[in-house]
Amino acid sequence: MMKKIVCFLQVRMSSSRLPRKAMADLSGKPMLWHVINRLKNIKSTKLIVVATTTNKEDSEIAELAVREGTEIFRGDVDNVLKRCIDAVSRYNPDVVIKATGDNPLVDFEATDLMVELQGQKGLDCVCGYDFPLGSINEIVSMAALLDSVKHISLMPQGPARRHYEEHVTPYILERPDLYKVDLHCFGLNLSRRHYRLTVDTPEDLKLMKEIYRRLYKPGKVIMLKEVIELLDATPELVAINANVVQQKKLFVFKEKVT
Numbered sequence: 001m002m003k004k005i006v007c008f009l010q011v012r013m014s015s016s017r018l019p020r021k022a023m024a025d026l027s028g029k030p031m032l033w034h035v036i037n038r039l040k041n042i043k044s045t046k047l048i049v050v051a052t053t054t055n056k057e058d059s060e061i062a063e064l065a066v067r068e069g070t071e072i073f074r075g076d077v078d079n080v081l082k083r084c085i086d087a088v089s090r091y092n093p094d095v096v097i098k099a100t101g102d103n104p105l106v107d108f109e110a111t112d113l114m115v116e117l118q119g120q121k122g123l124d125c126v127c128g129y130d131f132p133l134g135s136i137n138e139i140v141s142m143a144a145l146l147d148s149v150k151h152i153s154l155m156p157q158g159p160a161r162r163h164y165e166e167h168v169t170p171y172i173l174e175r176p177d178l179y180k181v182d183l184h185c186f187g188l189n190l191s192r193r194h195y196r197l198t199v200d201t202p203e204d205l206k207l208m209k210e211i212y213r214r215l216y217k218p219g220k221v222i223m224l225k226e227v228i229e230l231l232d233a234t235p236e237l238v239a240i241n242a243n244v245v246q247q248k249k250l251f252v253f254k255e256k257v258t
Contacts, residue, residue, distance in 0.1 A: 003094040003119060005045040007137075008084050009035065009070075010168075011101025012077070017201050022061055022101045024205055027216045030197065031208075034104040036068045041108040041221060044115040045097065051087040053077040061101075069115065079165040081152070085145060095119075096145065098138040098168055104208060105197045107135050107224040113186060114139045122180065125172045129183035130191035133246070134198025135224055144172050144179050190228055191258045196241050197227065203241040210237055 011022050011032060018024075022032040038050050050065035051073045052058040058074065065072045073087035088096055095118060097111060107128075111156040114126045114137070124144035128136035148164070148171045164171040172179045185191070199205050214230060215222045231238050 004092065005043055005047070005095045005097060005115060006088045006091050006093040007039055007042060007048045007097040007099055008088050009039065009048060009050045009101060010052075010080055010083065011035075011050065011061055012053050012055070013061065014055070015200070018205060021205065023064075023197055024199070024218070026104060026209060027212045030064060031104050032064055032101050033068065033176070034212075035099070035101050035106065036065070036070060038104070038106055038108055038221060039057060039099055042097065043097045043112050047071065047091060049083065049087050049091070050222045051075060051083050053083070078162070081145075081149060081168045084168055085149060088142070094140050095141055096140050098140060101202060102198045104135040104199065105135055105222065105227055106137055107131065108221075110135075110138070110186060110190075110224075111137045115182065117182065117184060121182065123182050124179035125169055125181045127169075127173065127181075127183050128186065130185045130193055131224075132190075132192045132195035132197045132228075134196065135190075135227075138169055140169055140172065147179075148172050179197055190224055192228055192231070193233055195228070195238060196244060201241065201244050203244050207237060207240040210240070 013020050013022060015021055023030045036048065037221060048070040049250055050061065050070050052061045054074050055077060062072050075083040076087045080102055095115065099106060110128055110131065114128065117123065118126045119141045124141050126139040150163045152161060152171055196204065199208050211227060211230065215226055
């Protein structure tokens with residue numbers, strides 16, 4: 001039986017370090033436009049749910065999503081795990097591809113490889129271990145998401161619970177004794193964990209604009225391999241956001257699973 005797969009794209013306008021980044025201009029289009037149109041290249045699903053909040057400022061996100069032909073859901077502002085569950089439950093998926101609006105160079109080919117791996121091994125969660133930050137989605141089973149919600153709901157209110165609710169998958173990733181997880185190395189010559197390809201700060205956006213200026217052509221999708229080759233050959237670009245400190249450690253995983 002074919003598994004039903006949904007791509008959940010979390011995005012909102014508010015950001016402590018870079019407000020309204022979803023609508024930042026990249027080569028004449030909003031960053032979110034590029035994210036959505038990259039995700040459309042995923043072969044394992046064409047069902048993309050743009051999940052934003054009920055805040056008035058996020059109406060612009062909803063309008064863009066509708067124009068681009070995706071599904072739209074508006075839900076909880078801070079509890080992204082709840083927003084994820086609420087957004088995808090109506091489609092009754094077996095597997096969720098978790099994507100974020102911060103990543104306009106996400107690798108859709110790797111996403112399909114991860115979906116295939118998840119199905120072959122019956123995994124609860126798959127992450128790419130060796131890719132640049134911001135270039136990889138996560139694959140998580142709906143069953144694991146629902147089970148994690150039950151456990152998290154029993155935790156006392158506090159920083160740990162808020163962390164798990166905000167980031168969706170860390171509770172699962174931190175517990176390989178409870179869930180089958182794989183931080184996978186794909187061996188695609190893209191192992192550049194020190195490269196930062198997410199957009200969370202002005203420095204990140206400056207680098208992304210420069211990458212798009214050099215590589216983007218209308219009607220053509222930038223491949224991650226092209227980006228890696230550009231950065232390898234141009235260390236001054238890497239230096240643009242090399243000193244940015246990742247704001248939050250998303251999860252603690254003592255040993256990489258292979």
